[in-house]
Amino acid sequence: MNFLDAKSAPAREDRLKANIAFGGTCGSIKGCIKAGCFSEKGCLNLADRRFTQTQGCQFTLSLAILNTMRNAVIIMHAPIGCGTCSTGNVGVNQTFKRLRDPQAEGMIWLSTNLDEADVISGGEGKLREAVIYADREFRPETIIVANGCVPALIGDDIDSIIADLQTQVAASIVPIHCEGFKTKIMATAYDAVYHGILKKYIKKPDRRYNVAEPDLEKLKEQYRISRNVNVLNVSSMSRQDELELQRLLNAIGLNVTFIPCYAEPEDFEYSLESSLNISICGTHDDYFLEHIKEKYDIPFLIDTIPIGRKNTDRWILKIAGHFGLEKEAQQLITLENKLLDDSLEPFRKTLSGKSAFLAGGEVRIVATAEILQDLGMRVVGFKAHHFDQFIEPMFDALNDVDDVLMGVATNQPFEQSNLLNRLKPDVLIAHTGGNNISAKHGLPILPLFGPSYNYLGYSGVYEVARRLNRVLRNYQFNKRLSQNTKLPFKKEWYEKEPFAYIKSQA
Amino acid sequence: MSKFIDRPRYACALGGALATLRAIPRAIPIIHASAGCGHNLQNAINPGAGYLGGGYCGGLALPSSNVAERDIVFGGENRLHEQIQSTLEIVDGSLYLVLTGCMVEMIGDDLEAVVSDFADSDKPVIAVHTPSFRGNSFTGYELVLSALIQKYITRQPEKKPNTVNILGIVPAQDVFWKGNLKEIKRLLEKLGLQVNTLFGEGETLEDIRNAGGASLNIVVSDVFGIEAARRFEDVHGIPYITTGFPIGVDGTYAFLLAAANALGIDKSQVETVIEEEKQLYYDYLERLADIYNDIDLQRFAVVVGDANYAPAITRFLSDELGWIPELAVITDLLDDAQKSTISKRFENYESGIQPTVRFDTDASSVKKYIAEIWPRNRNERYYDAFNPTVLVGSVFERELATAFGFPLLTVSYPVTNRVVLNRAYAGINGALSLVEDLLSILVAGR
Numbered sequence: 001m002n003f004l005d006a007k008s009a010p011a012r013e014d015r016l017k018a019n020i021a022f023g024g025t026c027g028s029i030k031g032c033i034k035a036g037c038f039s040e041k042g043c044l045n046l047a048d049r050r051f052t053q054t055q056g057c058q059f060t061l062s063l064a065i066l067n068t069m070r071n072a073v074i075i076m077h078a079p080i081g082c083g084t085c086s087t088g089n090v091g092v093n094q095t096f097k098r099l100r101d102p103q104a105e106g107m108i109w110l111s112t113n114l115d116e117a118d119v120i121s122g123g124e125g126k127l128r129e130a131v132i133y134a135d136r137e138f139r140p141e142t143i144i145v146a147n148g149c150v151p152a153l154i155g156d157d158i159d160s161i162i163a164d165l166q167t168q169v170a171a172s173i174v175p176i177h178c179e180g181f182k183t184k185i186m187a188t189a190y191d192a193v194y195h196g197i198l199k200k201y202i203k204k205p206d207r208r209y210n211v212a213e214p215d216l217e218k219l220k221e222q223y224r225i226s227r228n229v230n231v232l233n234v235s236s237m238s239r240q241d242e243l244e245l246q247r248l249l250n251a252i253g254l255n256v257t258f259i260p261c262y263a264e265p266e267d268f269e270y271s272l273e274s275s276l277n278i279s280i281c282g283t284h285d286d287y288f289l290e291h292i293k294e295k296y297d298i299p300f301l302i303d304t305i306p307i308g309r310k311n312t313d314r315w316i317l318k319i320a321g322h323f324g325l326e327k328e329a330q331q332l333i334t335l336e337n338k339l340l341d342d343s344l345e346p347f348r349k350t351l352s353g354k355s356a357f358l359a360g361g362e363v364r365i366v367a368t369a370e371i372l373q374d375l376g377m378r379v380v381g382f383k384a385h386h387f388d389q390f391i392e393p394m395f396d397a398l399n400d401v402d403d404v405l406m407g408v409a410t411n412q413p414f415e416q417s418n419l420l421n422r423l424k425p426d427v428l429i430a431h432t433g434g435n436n437i438s439a440k441h442g443l444p445i446l447p448l449f450g451p452s453y454n455y456l457g458y459s460g461v462y463e464v465a466r467r468l469n470r471v472l473r474n475y476q477f478n479k480r481l482s483q484n485t486k487l488p489f490k491k492e493w494y495e496k497e498p499f500a501y502i503k504s505q506a
Numbered sequence: 507m508s509k510f511i512d513r514p515r516y517a518c519a520l521g522g523a524l525a526t527l528r529a530i531p532r533a534i535p536i537i538h539a540s541a542g543c544g545h546n547l548q549n550a551i552n553p554g555a556g557y558l559g560g561g562y563c564g565g566l567a568l569p570s571s572n573v574a575e576r577d578i579v580f581g582g583e584n585r586l587h588e589q590i591q592s593t594l595e596i597v598d599g600s601l602y603l604v605l606t607g608c609m610v611e612m613i614g615d616d617l618e619a620v621v622s623d624f625a626d627s628d629k630p631v632i633a634v635h636t637p638s639f640r641g642n643s644f645t646g647y648e649l650v651l652s653a654l655i656q657k658y659i660t661r662q663p664e665k666k667p668n669t670v671n672i673l674g675i676v677p678a679q680d681v682f683w684k685g686n687l688k689e690i691k692r693l694l695e696k697l698g699l700q701v702n703t704l705f706g707e708g709e710t711l712e713d714i715r716n717a718g719g720a721s722l723n724i725v726v727s728d729v730f731g732i733e734a735a736r737r738f739e740d741v742h743g744i745p746y747i748t749t750g751f752p753i754g755v756d757g758t759y760a761f762l763l764a765a766a767n768a769l770g771i772d773k774s775q776v777e778t779v780i781e782e783e784k785q786l787y788y789d790y791l792e793r794l795a796d797i798y799n800d801i802d803l804q805r806f807a808v809v810v811g812d813a814n815y816a817p818a819i820t821r822f823l824s825d826e827l828g829w830i831p832e833l834a835v836i837t838d839l840l841d842d843a844q845k846s847t848i849s850k851r852f853e854n855y856e857s858g859i860q861p862t863v864r865f866d867t868d869a870s871s872v873k874k875y876i877a878e879i880w881p882r883n884r885n886e887r888y889y890d891a892f893n894p895t896v897l898v899g900s901v902f903e904r905e906l907a908t909a910f911g912f913p914l915l916t917v918s919y920p921v922t923n924r925v926v927l928n929r930a931y932a933g934i935n936g937a938l939s940l941v942e943d944l945l946s947i948l949v950a951g952r
Binding site: 149 | 508509511512513514516517518520521534537540541542544545546549550552553554560562563564565568569570571572573574575576578589591593595609612613637638639640641901902904905
């Protein structure tokens with residue numbers, strides 16, 4: 001894979017044939033993969049809906065990573081509304097940054113505020129002013145220029161403007177081409193961000209080398225690198241998650257660096273002195289890791305996400321396998337499982353037999369189902385934001401899910417509302433967004449991820465179980481809401497098939 | 507020509523339109539734009555407006571055509587037609603407004619033509635052009651109201667005497683809009699008026715449809731809602747007045763007097779109302795006579811806010827709470843005439859205090875103005891410091907507040923650090939809440 005000569009990363013509809021509209025079962029979706037339905041000429045390629053609800057774009061999702069970057073100012077090259085979602089992150093973002101560095105700055109962003117005149121004559125002047133201001137006023141290490149749809153449509157030559165500006169400012173300027181209208185697969189954002197990072201941000205550390213280096217020093221250095229790994233974190237995970245993964249990898253003798261979220265430019269430099277890049281989620285990282293392998297010859301591992309016991313076991317074993325540390329890993333896994341298994345017993349007593357519906361990112365929902373099965377719960381349905389090849393290894397950890405409903409929809413609460421109405425699960429585990437609809441079904445809801453609580457690794461299993469147990473104990477708030485507020489969909493909609501509005505564009 | 511903005515305190519025209527419709531029960535927006543516009547704006551308006559949430563059919567439930575690059579090769583019109591059709595099938599509303607984003611405006615989709623296909627629909631479908639590049643949230647509020655005034659509100663040649671509509675308090679951009687409207691309605695009703703706030707407690711689409719029968723529009727703002735008021739005047743022949751945003755006894759008195767003058771109500775009636783209100787108000791404030799003076803609760807103040815709140819709060823702090831507001835920064839995009847109107851609101855304080863007034867949209871500017879108004883400590887042995895000071899602003903002032911050690915009360919959008927339901931800062935009850943909130947910060951450690 002090498003797309004770095006291109007201005008921007010390709011859309012995932014094209015690169016991965018990712019899908020956002022499907023309704024069936026886990027069994028049928030596996031059949032569809034085999035039959036090639038998702039391929040370029042397949043019936044599910046570019047499938048969509050006759051009715052759609054707002055769903056996020058690659059600009060907003062790019063900000064989820066970009067906002068975590070330290071010592072950076074973000075310039076939103078767009079009309080005033082684009083990226084205003086950052087408003088909701090000013091507090092939590094600073095808190096999370098300060099978990100890594102107590103002195104860290106909060107978020108700073110400038111909107112180039114493109115208006116009607118700029119739509120006609122171009123936004124170059126405002127972009128220049130904003131970059132110069134950001135550099136002089138805030139003295140950041142990095143200035144990120146993220147562009148929305150309007151500059152892309154009017155044809156602003158952002159890369160040339162930036163190349164020119166780079167000679168006038170102290171910060172390094174990183175362009176991120178993430179205009180929303182380019183793709184309906186929000187996850188293209190990860191590629192858009194990594195495209196910019198790969199081209200303009202990441203570089204080898206500027207080390208001083210001795211003219212004559214003693215062999216022992218060289219060996220020490222090589223040994224150090226041979227035990228360094230990078231774990232690619234995601235903005236939906238917490239500092240506690242990082243500490244848990246770090247604990248597990250330290251236990252088998254590996255040193256861990258976390259990139260890209262909440263990392264400093266230096267962390268990216270040192271990440272190149274490493275022997276393995278480890279993904280926790282293929283949806284996030286494949287574009288970056290393939291390119292790093294090609295450019296810097298660092299191998300990578302994309303397999304499962306360490307959510308749930310079996311997935312965590314497998315994740316550790318795959319990493320250990322790369323280093324010949326299987327024995328150490330096996331010892332760790334046995335010990336951790338024993339301890340955890342006993343601790344889950346009280347929750348199994350209360351949760352066993354309860355049914356759950358899971359909605360969110362393809363990797364997380366299927367992985368979380370493993371925790372539920374571990375607790376003796378029953379999964380009655382999945383709804384994935386999108387669907388692509390990275391879901392396949394996730395099914396291995398589950399028992400008997402072939403007949404379980406699987407829908408693919410980026411948000412689309414109308415479809416989920418129909419499904420919840422039919423399936424009537426005891427609990428909904430869902431990605432944020434659309435809970436103004438879900439809550440009115442009167443059921444308990446657990447967030448599918450917690451940027452402020454532990455979800456990953458063995459300790460994450462316990463935390464998820466503990467929280468599930470708690471939200472199921474009392475959901476009067478949602479129950480009362482459901483009794484006193486109305487859902488916005490007509491009753492005819494609930495009589496229709498949940499996937500009735502899906503259309504194939506092939 | 508406009509410039510870049512450091513951390514804008516408003517969304518775009520589409521955002522303002524969505525927030526305005528969020529405040530109207532059973533009005534359903536249909537966004538014709540890229541997939542992310544609605545989501546992005548929801549993720550700003552929800553937390554920014556003290557966790558307003560998606561409500562009935564907002565947030566991620568917002569119908570949206572989600573057009574992408576491949577749709578625009580042939581224009582987005584077919585897709586929009588399909589989306590309006592399917593929204594009418596699925597979503598249970600009483601009025602549907604099609605709102606546009608930048609991209610479909612740039613490719614020139616013929617919005618009116620598509621919407622006219624639904625002229626015979628049971629429920630009205632109305633088109634509003636709201637691309638982000640047309641303006642900010644306040645523009646979106648004006649655009650939605652103008653569309654309703656033109657295409658939805660029933661024309662009533664006979665006006666009902668002493669019936670008024672309230673404009674200028676913008677849902678979500680005024681985070682406390684619902685509480686404020688309730689208080690404004692309460693006060694005007696004491697003058698014997700019928701009050702339609704359009705977005706207030708218990709008000710429905712019917713109230714909006716019937717707004718054409720009012721005999722006066724009261725714009726509670728020097729800048730917001732004036733476009734809509736002019737449109738009301740053109741289309742429905744309703745005159746309008748503009749007033750300052752009322753906080754406290756003085757503000758409320760001026761506000762009621764302006765309404766009374768416009769309607770030919772005798773001044774003595776206003777004075778009776780104010781006397782009654784003052785009795786209740788000072789019965790509460792009397793409680794503070796002790797603590798205010800026991801521990802010296804006077805403070806310097808810096809006020810950062812929009813064109814409604816900043817003048818109103820600053821004057822209230824000076825003339826009623828007895829504080830020393832030294833600096834006010836108004837964060838809206840304003841023209842020179844608007845700036846000059848608002849500047850006048852900071853003149854002739856009874857206290858004699860003359861705050862420095864600055865107009866600046868950039869979050870990073872406030873600290874520079876503080877440096878400008880107060881001499882720095884150049885290691886003098888005796889230094890008259892700018893403290894104790896309280897900062898009244900938005901959540902964007904938090905870092906500044908921390909850096910200077912000033913307590914912060916967030917009032918102006920965005921307010922992500924509070925949950926806001928029916929709290930008000932307008933009028934008499936609003937002033938009590940403001941005093942409660944400000945002084946509670948000061949006694950929190952006791």
